Amino acid sequence: MEFKLEAHRIVSISLGKIYSARGQRGGLKLHKNLLVSLVLRSARQVYLSEPGCPPEPPHAACGPPEEEPPPCTTVWAAGEPPPPPQDEAARGGPRLPGADCEGPRSRRCCCGCSCCCAAGGGEANPADCATAGAAAPPPPHCPRKRSAGERGQAGSPVKKPRREVEDPPPPPPGEQEDMDTGNVASLISIFGSSFSGLLSKEPKGRRRAPLDGSETAPAEAAAEPGQICCDEPVLRTLNPWSTAIVAF
Amino acid sequence: MSRGVAGGGGGGGSNDFQWCFSQVKGAIDEDVAEADIISTVEFNYSGDLLATGDKGGRVVIFQREQENKSRPHSRGEYNVYSTFQSHEPEFDYLKSLEIEEKINKIRWLPQQNAAHFLLSTNDKTIKLWKISERDKRAEGYNLKDEDGRLRDPFRITALRVPILKPMDLMVEASPRRIFANAHTYHINSISVNSDHETYLSADDLRINLWHLEITDRSFNIVDIKPANMEELTEVITAAEFHPHHCNVFVYSSSKGTIRLCDMRSSALCDRHSKFFEEPEDPSSRSFFSEIISSISDVKFSHSGRYMMTRDYLSVKVWDLNMENRPIETYQVHEYLRSKLCSLYENDCIFDKFECCWNGSDSAIMTGSYNNFFRMFDRNTRRDITLEASRESSKPRAILKPRKVCTGGKRKKDEISVDSLDFNKKILHTAWHPVENIIAVAATNNLYIFQDKIN
Numbered sequence: 001m002e003f004k005l006e007a008h009r010i011v012s013i014s015l016g017k018i019y020s021a022r023g024q025r026g027g028l029k030l031h032k033n034l035l036v037s038l039v040l041r042s043a044r045q046v047y048l049s050e051p052g053c054p055p056e057p058p059h060a061a062c063g064p065p066e067e068e069p070p071p072c073t074t075v076w077a078a079g080e081p082p083p084p085p086q087d088e089a090a091r092g093g094p095r096l097p098g099a100d101c102e103g104p105r106s107r108r109c110c111c112g113c114s115c116c117c118a119a120g121g122g123e124a125n126p127a128d129c130a131t132a133g134a135a136a137p138p139p140p141h142c143p144r145k146r147s148a149g150e151r152g153q154a155g156s157p158v159k160k161p162r163r164e165v166e167d168p169p170p171p172p173p174g175e176q177e178d179m180d181t182g183n184v185a186s187l188i189s190i191f192g193s194s195f196s197g198l199l200s201k202e203p204k205g206r207r208r209a210p211l212d213g214s215e216t217a218p219a220e221a222a223a224e225p226g227q228i229c230c231d232e233p234v235l236r237t238l239n240p241w242s243t244a245i246v247a248f
Numbered sequence: 249m250s251r252g253v254a255g256g257g258g259g260g261g262s263n264d265f266q267w268c269f270s271q272v273k274g275a276i277d278e279d280v281a282e283a284d285i286i287s288t289v290e291f292n293y294s295g296d297l298l299a300t301g302d303k304g305g306r307v308v309i310f311q312r313e314q315e316n317k318s319r320p321h322s323r324g325e326y327n328v329y330s331t332f333q334s335h336e337p338e339f340d341y342l343k344s345l346e347i348e349e350k351i352n353k354i355r356w357l358p359q360q361n362a363a364h365f366l367l368s369t370n371d372k373t374i375k376l377w378k379i380s381e382r383d384k385r386a387e388g389y390n391l392k393d394e395d396g397r398l399r400d401p402f403r404i405t406a407l408r409v410p411i412l413k414p415m416d417l418m419v420e421a422s423p424r425r426i427f428a429n430a431h432t433y434h435i436n437s438i439s440v441n442s443d444h445e446t447y448l449s450a451d452d453l454r455i456n457l458w459h460l461e462i463t464d465r466s467f468n469i470v471d472i473k474p475a476n477m478e479e480l481t482e483v484i485t486a487a488e489f490h491p492h493h494c495n496v497f498v499y500s501s502s503k504g505t506i507r508l509c510d511m512r513s514s515a516l517c518d519r520h521s522k523f524f525e526e527p528e529d530p531s532s533r534s535f536f537s538e539i540i541s542s543i544s545d546v547k548f549s550h551s552g553r554y555m556m557t558r559d560y561l562s563v564k565v566w567d568l569n570m571e572n573r574p575i576e577t578y579q580v581h582e583y584l585r586s587k588l589c590s591l592y593e594n595d596c597i598f599d600k601f602e603c604c605w606n607g608s609d610s611a612i613m614t615g616s617y618n619n620f621f622r623m624f625d626r627n628t629r630r631d632i633t634l635e636a637s638r639e640s641s642k643p644r645a646i647l648k649p650r651k652v653c654t655g656g657k658r659k660k661d662e663i664s665v666d667s668l669d670f671n672k673k674i675l676h677t678a679w680h681p682v683e684n685i686i687a688v689a690a691t692n693n694l695y696i697f698q699d700k701i702n
Binding site for chain 2 (some may be wrong): 006007009010013017025026027029030031032034035038039042043046
């Protein structure tokens with residue numbers, strides 16, 4: 001349990017670092033952000049491998065919510081391969097309506113993630129994901145639901161098929177390690193929803209530039225400092241790698 | 249301790265060698281401006297010149313005064329020789345990025361004439377500077393008078409030959425070459441080749457080879473950027489040319505590996521000739537194992553037989569002929585291993601410490617926190633911890649060895665790990681190429697220490 005707490009803490013510190021890296025003078029430091037993402041991965045693996053959190057299947061790229069405003073899509077095109085279309089089709093209620101882009105980032109992030117987390121989460125741990133996913137809550141409710149911790153199994157049957165649809169074909173076992181260490185689903189994909197919330201506030205042009213060059217999109221997705229969402233569902237959806245790398 | 253080439257240090261026990269304070273440069277002010285923080289220190293080939301670069305993009309060069317015969321025991325002092333603004337902050341409009349003016353590295357060129365040349369680099373641009381002296385000026389021009397104003401040609405009735413008259417020494421620094429636009433990522437190293445014609449520059453993912461005379465072209469010799477950036481697992485952290493073999497260079501990575509490459513084998517040196525890696529000790533695995541194994545500096549020995557790497561907690565000496573493990577490992581501040589989480593939180597774990605050899609390769613030096621720096625004698629295996637502080641800055645005062653208390657009862661004069669000041673870090677140190685003179689950069693101050701032979 002201690003390890004889980006420490007891992008949790010490390011994850012939140014790491015996300016904070018990625019977030020604050022955006023404003024750094026001189027642009028994003030690739031080396032540092034790479035190291036931070038490595039720590040993030042290690043911590044996440046420990047966190048998820050603790051009893052009660054079985055390792056998840058290979059991560060599926062989390063697509064942006066279908067309600068994503070155009071800037072988000074643009075960002076996607078710039079920085080990431082677009083998510084598989086079935087993601088959007090599969091998503092239902094849990095996705096926040098586009099209007100909620102204005103909402104607090106962390107909430108969006110978590111709610112958005114809950115869908116993705118469905119893709120990544122293990123069966124035995126539907127809890128937060130399930131609830132967040134199945135409940136289709138309006139944004140204000142999200143944080144409460146997320147932070148509540150363990151949830152019932154209610155949503156899991158619903159989640160499962162969605163998960164399966166959302167998953168890209170899982171890599172053969174031999175490539176598992178590659179997915180973990182290599183294929184980076186950037187945090188931007190995870191926090192896609194909240195990222196788009198930020199996007200909606202900023203001019204397109206400016207958003208693009210950082211993606212091209214240096215900025216870490218997920219940094220923004222990580223919400224304002226102090227509102228880092230590091231609950232189970234988020235962790236589930238966190239792929240090892242941050243978009244810091246992808247941004248380049 | 250460490251035996252230098254000069255002086256009477258050979259053969260005796262290590263007790264007859266002590267380090268003394270010589271000089272300190274920089275403001276004493278507690279409030280340090282970020283621009284004044286020293287970011288690189290480098291002696292030139294003879295050791296007569298000592299260059300520092302700072303975060304404000306300035307280069308300050310100190311020159312050693314000729315030894316004073318009336319005071320034979322005190323070696324020449326280093327005084328300011330030249331100061332100039334090497335790099336300015338720039339803005340990359342395409343990426344909406346500010347490019348810092350911080351000088352990442354300075355490397356001297358071997359001296360070939362009266363002028364001195366050095367390369368200085370920030371994150372994106374390398375510049376070749378010529379530092380030359382002028383101690384004469386011409387007087388008696390025909391077309392202009394002494395003030396420089398042009399004379400009326402019709403008034404000139406006689407011709408005279410201008411004569412050279414002595415003037416106060418003026419040291420001029422002028423940029424002779426600007427090597428720009430070759431790096432997408434942040435430059436971390438430059439290294440002058442032993443052929444004195446080429447040099448390499450390395451950023452996170454690529455290494456380029458330049459000719460000193462040609463600024464509009466460079467050859468990419470290493471490229472580790474993956475086709476899909478999502479697959480990135482390591483970056484280049486440092487690179488250096490072999491001191492004697494102009495076709496050989498090494499580069500270190502964030503994974504704790506070093507690759508030695510031979511430029512004769514292929515144009516693109518993505519495939520290494522040698523691969524140096526020490527297997528990880530599984531018992532010491534932690535969340536931060538990867539970070540602390542990242543190599544922050546790599547330096548060839550003067551002999552070219554060995555190389556030294558610095559990672560967060562240790563310094564390792566490698567024999568170029570043995571790839572599977574280092575021949576020597578020195579713990580710099582092992583007591584920090586249990587504090588890695590806090591050091592991660594306050595970003596100290598990302599500090600990039602440098603390391604250096606002494607002239608005879610018998611000793612190595614590297615920095616630590618609390619303004620401590622460490623020296624290791626490779627022959628006697630003794631090590632010493634010293635501190636660069638204003639308190640011990642009396643002329644020729646002998647530096648007292650410091651000790652960090654790692655647990656249990658703290659003895660007198662020891663400092664406990666929790667009392668260490670992690671804002672006072674010594675990242676940059678340099679050792680005179682021949683003598684036992686060291687330059688230690690402590691934030692905005694440059695300390696110079698010399699040996700004292702009893």
